[in-house]
Amino acid sequence: MTSSEPSETPQKRCLVCGGTPNGSRYGALACLGCIVFFRRAISNANVKNCDNNSNCKIGFETKNCCRSCRLQKCLQVGMNPKAIQHRDLIGPRKPVKVEPETQKSKLHHLLELQRKQWSRNQKHQAQTGSFKKQADSDDVRFVMSLGFQNALSWANHFETFTKLSEDQKALVMSEFGIAFILIEQAFKTAEDTEEGCWILQNDTFLEISDTRNVQGQKRINSEFADFLFKTLSEPIRSLQLDKFECVVLKTMVLLSQSFPSQLYLPRFEENRKNCMKTLMKYELRKFPETGSQRFGEIILLLSSVRCAVKQLYNHTKRSDLFNVNNYDAFTRKYIVT
Structure with a gap:
């Protein structure tokens, strides 16, 4: 039956x-x-x-x-x-030379560096009186130069980077410098209560308009700002990323190379693994119930950052504001590769 x-x-x-x-x-x-x-x-x-x-x-x-x-x-x-x-982890095991606690100390040192850099950024804004004005080509040139200077100072805290040749440093900075600038702008935009704009380091902004009603360069720059907002600022705001996590995100971009076939830095690999361990401990301590998932979401942000970097490079070919010819020689050294 x-x-x-x-x-x-x-x-x-x-x-x-x-x-x-x-x-x-x-x-x-x-x-x-x-x-x-x-x-x-x-x-x-x-x-x-x-x-x-x-x-x-x-x-x-x-x-x-x-x-x-x-x-x-x-x-x-x-x-x-x-x-x-x-x-x-897959592959041959090598002895780890940098202890997680050392990495934690380095990250806290970078947290202090970030505080000082942001404080200097505010002084530049106060001196130029640029608060809440729409960005022009001079503003973009200034924040790109300032951003690359700050990113280079950041990278120089890693001995492996300081020992690279100038060409190798330029290769690393061609991605990291742009990523550093965009992460800071995304963090600044996420903290701002005003909608409809992408905020630069000197507190000028790119307007996000209804592109159905605008044409030409205004539309091109508005679409770019909207892309950056949705790709970076919205997830950062949703996660309520704090300043230490911002430090880790910038550092992880530096240590997680997307061009290993051109430049392989095993010491960066060691630093990256220890940076991840420090982040995991931090997330679990701050968010005991959801720390593991939050860790994964921050790791996923790295892909969004790299996508935004590529978009900016494409934008330099279309935009009057971001045209490479507007940048100073210091910035062009790293952005033109």
């Missing part, structure tokens, strides 16, 4: 993609592919931004289509970055 037939036990599936599960090593049942993906994504801190506004559906057939959405789903189903141990 039907009542005497044994009921079928539902087959367990990977919570991320629906594949055959391998285990719950990082806190949620997952297949081997998703386990390895999660470990690499968190360890390498290098996941590209989603091109579909983080709306990709992750399944068995589509799991490789978007790394960003796949990592988001890993975090949503309960995979825990804290569960990744140093011994889990």
Whole structure:
């Protein structure tokens, strides 16, 4: 009879993609592919931004289509970055030369450097009387030069960077300098209560207008400001990123290179791993219940930052405000590669 037939036990599936599960090593049942993906994504801190506004559906057939959405789903189903141990990392193991506590001290030193730099930025704003005026090409030239100077000072706190050749430094700064500038602008914009503008370091702004009603350069610059706001400032505001996390985000961009084939710096790799450990401890201490997920969301911000860097480079070819010819020689040394 039907009542005497044994009921079928539902087959367990990977919570991320629906594949055959391998285990719950990082806190949620997952297949081997998703386990390895999660470990690499968190360890390498290098996941590209989603091109579909983080709306990709992750399944068995589509799991490789978007790394960003796949990592988001890993975090949503309960995979825990804290569960990744140093011994889990792939490849030959090297002795770690920089202790996490040393890295923590360096980050707190950089926190003080950030405070001083922001204080100087405010003095520039006060001297020029630029508060809440729409940015012109002089303002953009000034904040780009100031930003690269501050970014270079930041990078010089890492011995590995100081020992690079000038060409190698220029390669690192071509990405890090722009990222540094955009992160600070995004943080400043996120803290501001006024909507409809992207705020530069000297408190001038790029207006975000309804592009249906504007044309030409105003439309080009408004679309760029809107892209930056949605890509960087909105997630920073949503996370309510604090000043220490801003320090870590800038430092992680410096230490997580996107061009390893051109310049491989193993000491940066060691610093990066220890920086991540410090961030994880900080998040768990500040947010005991949600710290692991918050850590993952901050790591995902790195891909958004790199996407914004590429967008700025593209914008220099279209915009009168950001045209490379407007920059001083110091800035062009790093932005023209």
